[in-house]
Amino acid sequence: MEKIKVLHITQSVGGVETYLRQVIQNIDRSRYDLSIASCEPSLEKLCALHEVPYFHLNMSRGVNPFVDLQSIFKIRALIKKQQPQLVHLHSSKAGFVGRIGAKFAGCPSLFTPHGVSYLSFTGLKRMVFFMLELLGKRFTHKILAISQSEANRCVYEIGHKSENIHVIPNSMTIPSVPVLVPDKLGNLEGEIKIGTIGRLTAQKNPLQFVDIANGVIKGNEKVHFYFLGAGFHEDMGAEVKERVQYHGIENNFHLIGKGDSIIALNFLRQLDIFLLPSIFEGLPYALLEAMYEAVPCIVSKCDGNNDVIDNNDNGYACLVTDEFVAAITRLIKQPELAKSIGEAGKQYVINRHDIANNIKDLEKIYAEI
CATH class of the missing domain: 3.40.50.2000 (Glycogen Phosphorylase B;)
Known part of the structure; x- marks a missing residue:
């Protein structure tokens, strides 16, 4: 059976890095061929550790029309070159430019917000990022929410169709026995x-x-x-x-x-x-x-x-x-x-x-x- 090629694109680390680590370590690698594109060094190290192809992408953290436009074309070119059957996009910035790039490349995409972007802001900034989410909706193929609350926001606030949204909660490896690790922190103060x-x-x-x-x-x-x-x-x-x-x-x-x-x-x-x-x-x-x-x-x-x-x-x-x-x-x-x-x-x-x-x-x- 031919492997399904999935390209993950993100700008964020933290919870997204943990999410990707869980996917890489647990997905059936005999059926799924994964690769990751990002600008974060820690993700490059993660890919090297698990023999997953890594591609470096520059993306701005804030709204930067010139850099964002460049990112869209770079993502489109990467998709055209690597020919994945699916692009899985993580977090707001990669999710926005990635959805557009995937659409232009003719590749289906799956977007995981990891917390919808406009919730970070108040006032005018919140309105701007909410409008960007409305714009991004035009380029959205499918959404994978990490909680039911996130799915509800996508449906009732942004207006995505519920049939285009899947929900799988963030998950972790449950060991059969307690994990023993070396002490790299030392004792914390306080009773x-x-x-x-x-x-x-x-x-x-x-x-x-x-x-x-x-x-x-x-x-x-x-x-x-x-x-x-x-x-x-x-x-x-x-x-x-x-x-x-x-x-x-x-x-x-x-x-x-x-x-x-x-x-x-x-x-x-x-x-x-x-x-x-x-x-x-x-x-x-x-x-x-x-x-x-x-x-x-x-x-x-x-x-x-x-x-x-x-x-x-x-x-x-x-x-x-x-x-x-x-x-x-x-x-x-x-x-x-x-x-x-x-x-x-x-x-x-x-x-x-x-x-x-x-x-x-x-x-x-x-x-x-």
Whole structure:
């Protein structure tokens, strides 16, 4: 049987990189021939590790008509040269220019937003990016959403036809035995450790994270807060440090630079509570990974988080800072409750987010398209 050639195109890393790693490691490589085009060095290393062809593409992060037009023609030329049967596009920028390039090349495409673009902005910027999504709709073949919330936005806000949208939730490898990894992080300070993983950008709402930390620390100085992922494609690092200084919690608040998957696992296994006050999400891998490690999770009520957290059952979903502080305080005071919440979260991930099951649905979608 001839292999189905799928070209993945992205500009982003983080959750997208984790997604691609899961696909590469679990898809039936005897039936599917994968390649990746991106501008990120980490993805080039990922491809080299798994013997997947990699193609370098320059794409601008913001709106840059000249560079974006160049990207469209480069993507079209790459598709014409490589002749994939399907192009799978990830994130807003690659999704926009890639859909147009694939359309011009006459190749069907599958677009995964990983969080629709306009949710990152307010005011005029939000309107501009929403209009770009409406424009992109004209060039869209099929959509693969990573959560039902993401699919709903595509249908009810952007106006895509529901029959053109598939939903497969972000998934992870569920090992048969606990994974043993070397300690690359060392011991974190504090009797009680609360943390998150992400970039210091508006999406992850780091200023509210600091405000929540302040509310908890003022009532219990044994608690330390950690943010893993600082210094990587961030634009709010200075603001976060200023807010920490304003509250006077420097001794109990820690920023840690971005690490690899082993450091992330070292980090999660030391946490007592995982905190994610994001403004929006697609469906965060960091949350799934924390839940799988049986860390009780407290999150914001936003897309992605709402798809995973059943409030008061396998975690807590909050809106305002006082709610977050109250939920954290409750779990600190009731360790048995924290343990049961963590175990419920782990079982949820095992039941619904096992890549061994969900990769079969992805293969089916690839074959159908």
